[in-house]
Amino acid sequence: MSGTKLYEGKAKILFTTDDPNILLSRYKDDATAFNALKKGTIANKGEMNCAIASHIFQYLETQGIATHFIKQISPNEMQVAAVKILAIEVVVRNIAAGSICKRLGIAQGQPLKHPLVEFFYKNDDLGDPLITDAHVAMLDLATPEEVAQLKQLALDINKHLQAFFDRCNLILVDFKVEIGVNASGKLLLADEISPDTCRLWDKTINDPKDRIMDKDRFRQDLGNIAEAYQEVMKRVLAT
Ligand SMILES: Nc1ncnc2c1ncn2[C@@H]1O[C@H](COP(=O)(O)OP(=O)(O)O)[C@@H](O)[C@H]1O
Numbered sequence: 001m002s003g004t005k006l007y008e009g010k011a012k013i014l015f016t017t018d019d020p021n022i023l024l025s026r027y028k029d030d031a032t033a034f035n036a037l038k039k040g041t042i043a044n045k046g047e048m049n050c051a052i053a054s055h056i057f058q059y060l061e062t063q064g065i066a067t068h069f070i071k072q073i074s075p076n077e078m079q080v081a082a083v084k085i086l087a088i089e090v091v092v093r094n095i096a097a098g099s100i101c102k103r104l105g106i107a108q109g110q111p112l113k114h115p116l117v118e119f120f121y122k123n124d125d126l127g128d129p130l131i132t133d134a135h136v137a138m139l140d141l142a143t144p145e146e147v148a149q150l151k152q153l154a155l156d157i158n159k160h161l162q163a164f165f166d167r168c169n170l171i172l173v174d175f176k177v178e179i180g181v182n183a184s185g186k187l188l189l190a191d192e193i194s195p196d197t198c199r200l201w202d203k204t205i206n207d208p209k210d211r212i213m214d215k216d217r218f219r220q221d222l223g224n225i226a227e228a229y230q231e232v233m234k235r236v237l238a239t
């Protein structure tokens with residue numbers, strides 16, 4: 001049935017439409033961090049992230065990246081292609097921040113020699129653990145061909161996003177993407193790209209806390225959270 005709630009996640013709700021190949025993704029103001037141990041809301045986040053994600057999906061399409069985006073239909077809703085989401089969260093890092101610093105003893109803010117692609121098992125009960133290609137095969141999360149495509153796709157997306165955010169005077173520190181498989185077996189960039197899923201630092205600010213323009217302001221209780229999202233939206237929509 002059209003308009004049935006398929007799934008309510010932490011940041012979005014997915015609804016069916018009258019076309020089985022199309023879903024409606026409604027962005028929420030809810031914010032969570034540390035595997036939902038920390039919960040809150042960010043004023044207007046749903047509309048801001050929907051606007052940011054819509055703009056970035058369209059930009060990536062112009063750069064030859066296939067995405068699930070179809071069209072934005074309201075301030076906080078977009079139509080997307082229905083896909084089977086791979087249970088792999090693909091993270092690309094340009095600068096060390098967050099979990100990798102703890103895991104490997106690297107200093108926050110350390111630039112990486114090459115962009116690093118990491119896979120995490122998308123499983124909230126397990127806390128989304130880091131996995132290797134061998135685990136992907138063992139758990140049957142993707143075929144070896146898909147793994148190779150995923151890595152190349154992640155690096156291509158990184159290249160385009162780095163260039164885009166640079167024009168916004170933002171440094172793309174790292175980001176997470178989810179990839180889906182459509183009815184024809186083609187990989188599509190799905191889910192969302194927003195300050196919830198990217199670390200973005202203001203290029204013109206040196207202070208390590210003041211420059212943070214993403215969900216780390218919420219994670220670390222840095223204040224001015226909605227203001228940072230608003231500023232990112234302003235710059236993204238103008239670029
Ligand atoms: N095009 C799509 N087709 C099917 N599922 C999708 C699509 N895009 C995103 N999803 C899924 O929708 C869910 C809702 O998003 P979100 O609120 O971020 O959930 P979560 O709490 O699992 O992170 C996610 O599990 C995501 O994988």
Ligand SMILES: [Mg+2]
Pocket residue numbers: 009010011
């Ligand atoms: Mg999510």
